[in-house]
Amino acid sequence: MQGGVAAEDRGAFNQKARLAGPATKNLRRYWDLYLIMIPGIVYFLAFKYAPMWGVVIAFQDYNVFAGITGSEWIGLKHFIDMFHDADFFNIFRNTLLISLYKLVWGFPGPIILALLLNEVRHMSYKRLIQTLAYLPHFLSWIIVAGILNNILSPSTGIVNEVLGWFGLEPVFFLADPSWFRTVLVASDIWKEIGWGAIVYLAALAGIDPQLYEAATVDGANKWHQLRHITLPALLPTVVILFILRLGHVLDVGFEQVFVLYNPMVYGVADVIETYVYRVGLTQAQFSFSTAVGLFKSVIGLILVVASNKLAKKLGHDGIW
Structure with missing residues (x-):
């Protein structure tokens, strides 16, 4: 009996050794690649996972001096207050509208640009267009805001100068609620x-x-090639990026809105991110602002999970 147990233990040990063997071998063989991964892992642990502990203050009456462990637990009170706040639904509506506008008009933009660039055969011209298209990404929103203020100025901006040539009145685009979202x-x-x-x-x-x-040999023109070859090949990438984009549907972009909006357009420009900044930092309501941020994150998670399941039901690859 003891011999049988010993044989089973040896068999289990040998099986574990066989399973651990390839992992150890890969670790020794690619040690430099694993070493390069360490800063990225540390970054995510320190700045993405560790701060999740702070989410609990959304359910507390957080006191800076008492800390998380010493603050009073009040449950869902902040979430109830959030839905009873007269400003919250207007802010939520602004966030949703701006995000949907960016999704409807902004998401197809890179796809169309990539398709157009893919048809350019003159490489020097193609590289020039690519460089000019990439360049604005590396500009901060502070710089972009300065450019927009100069271009759209009602007195000296080139856009209003052109409007004046046609006998139209100047428009203060950044202070006009009907134009600000555009x-x-x-x-x-x-x-x-x-x-x-x-x-x-x-x-x-x-x-x-x-x-x-x-x-081409079968007689297909560019439109047929685009419809039957290019778009089907591009569709899996589009689906995955669209699912990821839905996870950020309530992330309008704090920096952009913050540097561009002003009191004249608060009614159409105030979004969840600026609301959290104003309530959380300027009014020191840390627990309430954390509850609002958690609500936004939960909405994003639900959209990602639902869209991923829908994509799989339609026969596409999801993100997991």
């Missing part, structure tokens, strides 16, 4: 369209050129 969405598209096209250009570069050659 400026916000258009400036975001201009700034990020080139950078967003990189992923789609990489996906287009992976398409087998023989498919286009065979389609």
Whole structure:
């Protein structure tokens, strides 16, 4: 009996050794790559996972001096106050509208740019266009805000100068509630369209050129090639990026709104991120602002999970 148990133990040990063998071998063989991973792992642990402990203050009456462990636990009170706040629903509506505008007009932009660049055969011209399209991504929103203020100025801006040539009255775009969201969405598209096209250009570069050659031999024109080869090959990348984009549907972009808005457009420009900043930092309501941020994160998680399941039901690859 003891011999049988010993044999089973040896068998289990040998099986574990066989399973651990490839992992140990890979660790020794690719030690330099694992070493490079360490700063990234430390970054995510320190700045992404460790701060999650602070989420508990959304359920507390947080006191800075008492700390998390010493603050009073009040449950869902902040969430109830959030939904009873007269300003919250207008802020939520602004956030949702601006985000949907960016999704409807901004998400297809990089796809269209990548498709257009993919058809350019003159490499020097193609690189020039790519460089000009990528450049705005590396500008901070402070610089972009300065550019917009100069271009859209009602007195000296070139846009209003052109409007004057046609006998139209000057428009203060950044202080007009009917124009502010348009400026916000258009400036975001201009700034990020080139950078967003990189992923789609990489996906287009992976398409087998023989498919286009065979389609040409069969008499397919550019439109047919786009419809039956390019778009189907690009669709998996589009689906994955769209799912990830839905996870940030309530992330309008704090810096952009903060540097562009002003009291005259608060009614259409105040969003969740600026609301959290104003309530959390300027009014020191840390627990309430954390509850609002947690609500936004939960909405994003629900959208990602739901869209991922829908994508799989439609036959596409999800993100997991």
